[in-house]
Amino acid sequence: GDSVTQMEGPVTLSEEAFLTINCTYTATGYPSLFWYVQYPGEGLQLLLKATKADDKGSNKGFEATYRKETTSFHLEKGSVQVSDSAVYFCALNSGGYNKLIFGAGTRLAVHP
Amino acid sequence: NAGVTQTPKFQVLKTGQSMTLQCAQDMNHEYMSWYRQDPGMGLRLIHYSVGAGITDQGEVPNGYNVSRSTTEDFPLRLLSAAPSQTSVYFCASTARGPEDGYTFGSGTRLTVV
Numbered sequence: 107g108d109s110v111t112q113m114e115g116p117v118t119l120s121e122e123a124f125l126t127i128n129c130t131y132t133a134t135g136y137p138s139l140f141w142y143v144q145y146p147g148e149g150l151q152l153l154l155k156a157t158k159a160d161d162k163g164s165n166k167g168f169e170a171t172y173r174k175e176t177t178s179f180h181l182e183k184g185s186v187q188v189s190d191s192a193v194y195f196c197a198l199n200s201g202g203y204n205k206l207i208f209g210a211g212t213r214l215a216v217h218p
Numbered sequence: 219n220a221g222v223t224q225t226p227k228f229q230v231l232k233t234g235q236s237m238t239l240q241c242a243q244d245m246n247h248e249y250m251s252w253y254r255q256d257p258g259m260g261l262r263l264i265h266y267s268v269g270a271g272i273t274d275q276g277e278v279p280n281g282y283n284v285s286r287s288t289t290e291d292f293p294l295r296l297l298s299a300a301p302s303q304t305s306v307y308f309c310a311s312t313a314r315g316p317e318d319g320y321t322f323g324s325g326t327r328l329t330v331v
Contacts, residue, residue: 110260138317149222149308149322150261157317195260199316205251205276206316208260 108133112196112209119186119216127181127212129170129196137198139163139172139179140206144193153181153194186216220245224309224323231299231330239294239326241309249312250292251276251320252284254305261308267292299330 113128131137138157142150154163159174168183179196196209225240243250251266263276267286281303283295292311296303306327310320 140316140319147324149324150310150320151322152319155319205263205266206261206320208253208262210258210260 108198108200108207110196110198110207110209112212115213117212117214121188121216121218122185125183125186127194129179129181129209131177131179131198133198133200135200137200140197141170141181142195142197144195150195188216188218190214191216222309222311222321222323224326226326229326229328231328233299233301233330235299237296239307241292241294241323242290243311244290245311245321246289247311247313248289249315251310252294253308253310254278255308256305264294301330304328304330
């Protein structure tokens with residue numbers, strides 16, 4: 107079945123460092139891909155998405171490119187801030203199915 | 219404020235007790251879902267609904283019931299609580315499907331002792 111694999115955390119960075127969180131997927135067909143973020147004590151929020159190969163989703167300085175050839179959707183940010191500390195979830199939706207499949211989540215901790 | 223409202227925020231149950239987790243949205247979204255979040259496992263779909271009167275099972279439906287009598291409300295019922303149901307539960311909604319991205323509630327932390 108469809109699945110999402112994320113790099114294990116926690117990822118610990120200093121402020122202004124470059125961030126990459128790896129995400130790879132297995133799916134039949136052509137899924138849409140998402141990154142959600144969960145701040146402490148809150149529900150998940152949609153961060154960005156991409157619906158077809160080579161699309162780049164971006165929001166709040168974060169970017170991710172849908173790479174069909176490597177089945178990947180890695181999240182990147184050029185300069186992280188303390189306020190970016192959160193858990194990041196990669197997810198996919200296979201067209202026609204009314205559900206999202208989530209990865210296990212990657213915790214990011216950014217220190218001043 | 220528009221969004222998804224979940225109640226209660228915290229709950230402790232004894233094994234065998236039943237309870238209902240409430241979820242309401244005021245955005246007129248057709249699609250609603252319940253997920254549980256467990257450490258190291260991400261979120262897993264329990265039940266979902268594509269509109270009033272229509273529900274279906276997700277990945278981990280056993281021990282849970284749902285109904286959707288109105289567009290706004292999507293309660294989740296635990297029939298006979300078990301320690302394995304200790305988790306954080308999230309309700310989510312979207313207007314036209316997962317492609318649009320979901321709006322999540324703030325969660326209910328449930329402990330079954």
